[in-house]
Amino acid sequence: xxxxxxxxxxxxxxxxxxxxxxxxxxxxxxxxxxxxxxxxxxxxxxxxxxxxxxxxxxxxxxxxxxxxxxxxxxxxxxxxxxxxxxxxxxxxxxxxxxxxxxxxxxxxxxxxxxxxxxxxxxxxxxxxxxxxxxxxxxxxxxxxxxxxxxxxxxxxxxxxxxxxxxxxxxxxxxxxxxxxxxxxxxxxxxxxxxxxxxxxxxxxxxxxxxxxxxxxxxxxxxxxxxxxxxxxxxxxxxxxxxxxxxxxxxxxxxxxxxxxxxxxxxxxxxxxxxxxxxxxxxxxxxxxxxxxxxxxxxxxxxxxxxxxxxxxxxxxxxxxxxxxxxxxxxxxxxxxxxxxxxxxxxxxxxxxxxxxxxxxxxxxxxxxxxxxxxxxxxxxxxxxxxxxxxxxxxxxxxxxxxxxxxxxxxxxxxxxxxxxxxxxxxxxxxxxxxxxxxxxxxxxxxxxxxxxxxxxxxxxxxxxxxxxxxxxxxxxxxxxxxxxxxxxxxxxxxxxxxxxxxxxxxxxxxxxxxxxxxxxxxxxxxxxxxxxxxxxxxxxxxxxxxxxxxxxxxxxxxxxxxxxxxxxxxxxxxxxxxxxxxxxxxxxxxxxxxxxxxxxxxxxxxxxxxxxxxxxxxxxxxxxxxxxxxxxxxxxxxxxxxxxxxxxxxxxxxxxxxxxxxxxxxxxxxxxxxxxxxxxxxxxxxxxxxxxxxxxxxxxxxxxxxxxxxxxxxxxxxxxxxxxxxxxxxxxxxxxxx
Numbered sequence: 074x075x076x077x078x079x080x081x082x083x084x085x086x087x088x089x090x091x092x093x094x095x096x097x098x099x100x101x102x103x104x105x106x107x108x109x110x111x112x113x114x115x116x117x118x119x120x121x122x123x124x125x126x127x128x129x130x131x132x133x134x135x136x137x138x139x140x141x142x143x144x145x146x147x148x149x150x151x152x153x154x155x156x157x158x159x160x161x162x163x164x165x166x167x168x169x170x171x172x173x174x175x176x177x178x179x180x181x182x183x184x185x186x187x188x189x190x191x192x193x194x195x196x197x198x199x200x201x202x203x204x205x206x207x208x209x210x211x212x213x214x215x216x217x218x219x220x221x222x223x224x225x226x227x228x229x230x231x232x233x234x235x236x237x238x239x240x241x242x243x244x245x246x247x248x249x250x251x252x253x254x255x256x257x258x259x260x261x262x263x264x265x266x267x268x269x270x271x272x273x274x275x276x277x278x279x280x281x282x283x284x285x286x287x288x289x290x291x292x293x294x295x296x297x298x299x300x301x302x303x304x305x306x307x308x309x310x311x312x313x314x315x316x317x318x319x320x321x322x323x324x325x326x327x328x329x330x331x332x333x334x335x336x337x338x339x340x341x342x343x344x345x346x347x348x349x350x351x352x353x354x355x356x357x358x359x360x361x362x363x364x365x366x367x368x369x370x371x372x373x374x375x376x377x378x379x380x381x382x383x384x385x386x387x388x389x390x391x392x393x394x395x396x397x398x399x400x401x402x403x404x405x406x407x408x409x410x411x412x413x414x415x416x417x418x419x420x421x422x423x424x425x426x427x428x429x430x431x432x433x434x435x436x437x438x439x440x441x442x443x444x445x446x447x448x449x450x451x452x453x454x455x456x457x458x459x460x461x462x463x464x465x466x467x468x469x470x471x472x473x474x475x476x477x478x479x480x481x482x483x484x485x486x487x488x489x490x491x492x493x494x495x496x497x498x499x500x501x502x503x504x505x506x507x508x509x510x511x512x513x514x515x516x517x518x519x520x521x522x523x524x525x526x527x528x529x530x531x532x533x534x535x536x537x538x539x540x541x542x543x544x545x546x547x548x549x550x551x552x553x554x555x556x557x558x559x560x561x562x563x564x565x566x567x568x569x570x571x572x573x574x575x576x577x578x579x580x581x582x583x584x585x586x587x588x589x590x591x592x593x594x595x596x597x598x599x600x601x602x603x604x605x606x607x608x609x610x611x612x613x614x615x616x617x618x619x620x621x622x623x624x625x626x627x628x629x630x631x632x633x634x635x636x637x638x639x640x641x642x643x644x645x646x647x648x649x650x651x652x653x654x655x656x657x658x659x660x661x662x663x664x665x666x667x668x669x670x671x672x673x674x675x676x677x678x679x680x681x682x683x684x685x686x687x688x689x690x691x692x693x694x695x696x697x698x699x700x701x702x703x704x705x706x707x708x709x710x711x712x713x714x715x716x717x718x719x720x721x722x723x724x725x726x727x728x729x730x731x732x733x734x735x736x737x738x739x740x741x742x743x744x745x746x747x748x749x750x751x752x753x754x755x756x757x758x759x760x761x762x763x764x765x766x767x768x769x770x771x772x773x774x775x776x777x778x779x780x781x782x783x784x785x786x787x788x789x790x791x792x793x794x795x796x797x798x799x800x801x802x803x804x805x806x807x808x809x810x811x
Contacts, residue, residue, distance in 0.1 A: 084112075084116045085099060085100060085107070085113055085116055086098065086099055086116055086117065086120055087138070088120050088123065088124075090127070090129060090130060091277060092281065093129060093130060093132070093281065093284070094130070094131065094133065094281060094284075095120075095123075095124040095127065095130045095132070095133045095134070096133075096134050096273070097117070097120050097121075097124070097133060097134070097135050097136070098136055098137065098138045099113075099135070099138065099144065100137065100138025100139060101113075105139075105142070106142040106144075106145040107137055107142055107143070107144045107145060107194070108144070108145050108146060108147065108148040108149075109144060109146065109148065109168070109193040109194070109197070109227075110147070110148045111164070111167065114171045117171075118171060118174070121133070121174070121175065121178060124180065125178070125179060125180065130180065131180060131280075131281065131284035131285075132180050132181040132182070132183065132280035132281060132284040133178070133181070133182045133183070133280065134182075134183045134185055134273070134276045134277055134280050135182060135183070135184050135197075135201060136184075136185035136186075136187075136272075136273065136276065137187065137188065139188060140188070141187070141189070141209075142188040142189050143184075143187060143189060143190040143198070143212075144190060144191070144193065144194025144195075144198075145191055145194055146191045146193040146194050146195075147192060147193045149221070149390060149393065149394075152223075152390075153387075153390060155381055155382065156382065158378045158379055158381075158382055159378065160378075161377060161378035161379075161382060162374050162375055162377070162378030163378075164378075165226040165227065165373065165374035165377040166370075166374045168196075168226060168228075169226075169227055169228045169373070169374060172196060172197065172228050173200075173228070175197075175200040175201065176200040176232075181202045181203065181280055181283035181284050182200075182202050183201060183202065183203045183204070183205065183277075183279050183280045183283070184197070184198040184201040184203070184204045184205070185272050185275075185276035186198060186206040186207070186212060186214070186254075186263065187206070187207040187209060187211070187212055187269055188209075188212055189211070189212070189213050189251075190212070190213070190215075191213070191214070191215055191216070191217055191251065192215075192217060192225065192229075193225075193226075193227050195214050195215065195216060195229065196227040196228055196229040196232070197227075198214075199228070199229065199232040199233065200228065202283060202290055203264050203279055203290055204262070204263040204264050204265075205263065205264060205265045205266075205267060205272065205275055205276050206257060206258075206263045206265075206266055207254060207266070207268065207269040207272050208255065208266050208267065208268055208269075209254075209269050210253070212253065212254045213251040213252065213253055214251065214252055214254070214257045214262055214263070215245055215249065215252060216229055216233075216245050216246050217249040217251065218246075218350065219246070219247060219248070219249040219348070219350045219354065220249040220393075221386060221389050221390050221393055222348065222349075222350050222380055222383060222385045222386030222388075222389040222390070223350055223377065223380050223381065223386055224246070224350050224354040224357065224373065224377055224380060225246065225373070226373060226374065226377030228373070229373075230246060230354055230357040230358050230361065230369060230373045231357075231358075231361040231366050231369045231370055233245065233246065233262075234361070235366075236262065237260045237261045237262055238261075239329075239358065239362065240332070241260050242358065243355070243358065246354050246358065247336070247340065247351045247354060254266045256470070264290070329359075329363070333355065336355055337355060340352055340355060345631065345632055345634070347385070347634050347759065347761050348385060348761060349380065349383065349385060350380055350385075350386070354376075356376065357372045357373040357376055384771070387763075388760070388761055388762060388763035388771075389760055389763075391763050391767060392749065392750065392753055392760055392763060395746045395750050396590050396754075398746070399590065399591060399592065399750060400585065402581075403577075403578040403581055403582075404566060404568075404580065404581035404591070404593040405574040405577050405578055410574045410575055410578045411575070412575065412578040412579040412581070412582035412583075413524070413575055413578075415438075415497040415498050415526075415579065415582075415583055416440060416497055417440060417442075417443070417495060417496045417497055418434055418438075418440060418441070418442050418443070418497070418498045418499070418583075419442075419443045419444075419492075419493045419496040419499040419500070419517070419521075420434075420442060420444045420445070420499070420502060421445050421499065421500070421501045421502060421503055421513050422444075422445070422446070422501065422502035422503040422504075423444040423445075423446045423451060423452060423454065423458070423486060424455070425458070425557065425558075426502040426530055426556060427455065427500075427502035427530075428444075429458075429462075429554065429556065429558025430500055430502060430530070430554055430587075431444055431455070431459050431484050432458075432459045432462045432463075432484075432558065432559050433558055433559060433588060433589075434587060435459070435481065435483040436462075436480055436559075437586060437587050437588045439480065439483070440483065441483045441484075441485070442484045442485070443485055443487065443493060444456070444484065444486040444487070445486075445487055445488070445489070445490060445493070446486060446487075446488060448488055452486035452487065452488055453486070455486050456484060456485075456486050459481065460481055462559055463477040463478075463480065463481050490516065490517070490520050493517065493521060494520055494521065496525060497524075497525060497526065498525065498526045498528060498583060499517050499521065499525060499526070499527050499528065500528045500529075500530060501513055501514070501527065501528065501529045501530060501531075502530040502554075505531060505532065505534065505653060505654070507534055507538060507539065510529055510531065510534065510539050511539060511542035512542075514527055514540075514542055514543055514549070515543075518543065518544055518545070523544075523545050523548070524548070525548065526548050526549075526550065526576050526580065527543065527549050528549075528551065528552035528580055529549070529550075529552070530551075530552055530553060530554055531551060531553065532553060532603045532650075532654060533598060533599045533600070533604075533657050533658065534598075534657070535569070535596050536549060536550065536551040536567050536568075536569040536572075536596045537569040537571075537596050540569050540571060546571040547571050547576065548572075548576055550566065550567065550568060550576050550580050551565070551566065551567030551569070551596070552564060552565075552567075552580055552583075552584065553566075553567060553600065553602065555755050556646075561754075561755070562588075562589060562754045563590055563591075563592070563602075563750075563751060563754040563755035564584035564587070564589035564590070564591045564592075565591075565592055565600060565601060565751060566580045566581055566592070566593045566594070567594055567595070567596055567600050568593060568595055568596060569596040570596065577593060581593060590750060590754050592747040592750055592751045593743065593747070594741055594742055594747065594751075595740055595741050595742075595743075597739070597741050598657065598661035598662070599657075599658050599661070600741065601733075601736050601742055601747075601748065601751055602751055602752075602756055604732060604736060604741070605729055605732040605736060605752065605756070605765075606729070607655055607658045607666055607732070608666055608728035608729065608731070608732050608791070609639060609725050609726070609728050609729040609732075610639055610642070610655070610668075611655065611666065611668045611669070611728070611791070612724050612725045612728045612791075613630075613638075613639035613640060614643075614668055614669050614672045615669050616716065616721055616724065616725075617640070617707055618669045618671050618672060618707060619708075619709075619714065619716075620708065620709040620716075621713065621714065621721060622713040622715075622716075623640050623689055623690075623699045623703075624699050625713075625715075625718065625721075626638060626640060626721055627639065627640050627641050628718065629716075629718035629719070629721040629722045630722050630725060630726075632718060632722070633722040633726060633759065634758075634759025634761060634762060635758070636757045637757070639725060640689045641689075641690065643682065643688070643689065644682035644688035644689050644690055645682065645683055646682065647681055647682045647683075647684055648675065648680050648681050648689075649676065649681045649682075652668070652676045656668075664790060664791070665790060665793065666791075667791075671707065672707075674706040675689075675703065675706050678703075678706055680703070687700075688700065723780065723784075724784060724788075727777070727780055727781050727784065727792070728792070729758070729765060730765040730768060730769060730777065731781055731792070731795050731798065732795075733748050733752065733765040733766065734766075734769070734795040734797050734798050735795045737766075737797065737808075738795055738796060738797040745764075745766035745767075745808040745809065748764065748765060748766055749763060749764020749766050749767055750764065766809070767808075767809065769808060770807045770808055770809055774798060774801035774802040774806065774807070775802040775805070777802075778794055778799060781798070782794060
């Protein structure tokens with residue numbers, strides 16, 4: 074096999090010719106992943122021209138030199154420097170033209186993909202003639218731009234629908250999800266899936282076959298079914314196979330109109346108009362299909378330019394950077410501290426929380442888990458719950474049964490402490506009672522080593538009080554998960570005064586390996602998340618006591634940007650659980666965090682929420698609605714008063730924000746960044762606002778203070794502004810001065 078070795082090109086690419094095939098390898102020096110910028114595009118264009126002029130070269134293979142990354146997309150921090158719409162539009166047009174040249178290249182180009190192929194990286198691959206991906210779990214393809222408030226800006230909204238059909242394309246573009254290579258092959262997104270060791274050999278062989286005419290690229294250009302779980306998120310409920318089969322959507326104007334009208338309705342239902350990117354992506358796809366690809370590209374570039382400089386995208390990108398920074402930190406002030414290995418984890422309590430923690434551990438970490446429950450039926454239910462979560466993944470074709478069973482075999486359950494002797498970490502998820510938590514801590518310490526980390530999943534009890542019962546309190550920490558654990562992305566790690574650095578680093582490391590976004594906070598009643606949600610929920614409760622309508626109140630906060638309203642959330646969390654936490658925080662912080670007394674009748678009526686099929690909403694019929702009988706337990710009965718939605722939302726949100734500022738002032742939080750990440754990922758604070766601290770910065774501290782003081786004058790002490798907010802307003806400070 075003839076190989077022409079070439080010196081590495083200065084810059085980010087290497088070039089060599091092997092048996093008539095030019096192998097162009099992208100490997101940005103000093104970077105963990107490959108990203109796209111105008112300079113990169115120019116380098117690649119020069120090499121393409123070189124391959125074109127080289128008579129020996131019959132075809133090109135484009136690949137990556139990174140370990141587990143093909144191309145991650147555009148360089149986000151570069152986009153953050155763009156200040157004008159026109160500049161962003163021009164960048165998009167340049168990228169489109171560059172990939173158009175690649176698409177029209179006179180010699181076959183094969184993309185050999187291993188690792189993440191996202192955003193602009195996928196657009197790059199789409200402009201190639203043939204795509205081969207590895208079957209490694211690290212390989213994923215997708216357009217995550219909507220998660221950053223953007224849309225594909227280098228031709229993705231036009232090439233993808235033409236390759237895999239409109240429904241499947243919208244599924245990827247509007248949800249921002251990533252698909253594995255096997256799914257990509259079924260969609261027609263890639264042509265072949267191969268093991269990583271033979272990727273380049275197969276790519277070079279296919280390139281030669283394409284050049285010689287032995288292999289033809291055939292695109293069926295028919296609808297690829299997205300399946301019953303497809304178009305999740307923004308297009309949930311839209312995927313009805315009979316719709317795709319009955320209407321020739323690509324060729325039938327009526328069918329196409331139905332598709333896009335339904336898609337638009339679903340987008341608005343999901344985003345409430347707060348996130349413009351999905352709608353703009355939808356418009357670009359539609360324009361290309363109805364008016365031709367050039368019109369589609371023009372609208373794509375225009376929309377991309379408008380979104381790049383939008384406030385929504387700025388906030389979403391800031392959240393992205395914040396989570397990226399957190400991934401680099403170990404949870405301590407000393408970056409040299411290393412986490413200790415965790416080879417086996419014990420979990421006390423196998424309910425929804427304990428079972429969920431067990432699931433993310435065996436699913437993501439691949440280490441054995443031992444669950445302790447009070448009796449055999451409870452232990453059986455715990456394992457059944459974990460198994461059910463794996464079954465859901467298999468049914469979604471996200472996992473095969475063989476791999477699911479292998480992971481499930483890592484989870485075992487017991488009614489005693491057998492199997493706990495050699496665990497490295499114990500996560501306690503028992504009932505929210507201090508004496509009980511102290512007892513299980515002492516029981517565990519009797520059978521485990523002094524180096525075993527004990528983590529409490531309490532949602533409000535101070536970790537220091539739990540640690541007071543320990544023989545070695547330096548190994549005690551809090552790991553506060555959110556329900557449902559398999560879906561909620563945040564983990565709040567709580568350090569008490571005696572927690573060792575290595576213990577904190579180990580807890581953070583475990584959380585990340587479980588797939589969580591991790592913030593570290595200091596100890597105190599309610600820590601951060603439970604503490605700031607309490608006054609928010611109390612204010613919602615107060616509004617009900619004053620006569621607000623349940624559905625109107627919930628709608629007000631959903632329109633503000635929360636995923637669910639506060640009363641709906643109360644039902645989901647459990648009214649009894651929320652009441653217990655509220656009582657504890659009232660005792661800790663006084664009347665400022667007191668729930669309205671007249672709200673106690675709801676609790677005394679035995680209403681626990683969804684889990685008991687009795688709360689503020691009904692759960693017995695097919696359609697969920699307000700349980701009108703609950704009004705009899707509240708002042709004003711069924712004679713509800715009309716409140717302005719914006720004012721209801723403002724009262725609840727200001728309580729949330731004010732308490733977050735207090736947590737920063739009292740050193741519960743390490744930084745505004747951690748507070749914003751915790752609020753967005755743990756409590757559903759609107760991501761397009763960036764979090765409570767970004768929200769204050771965008772409005773201005775003085776404006777926020779004046780709003781709070783207005784409500785303080787009207788409603789009293791519970792709206793007393795945080796001293797830090799007063800100081801910031803007085804001196805014109807910001808939480809993010811940069």
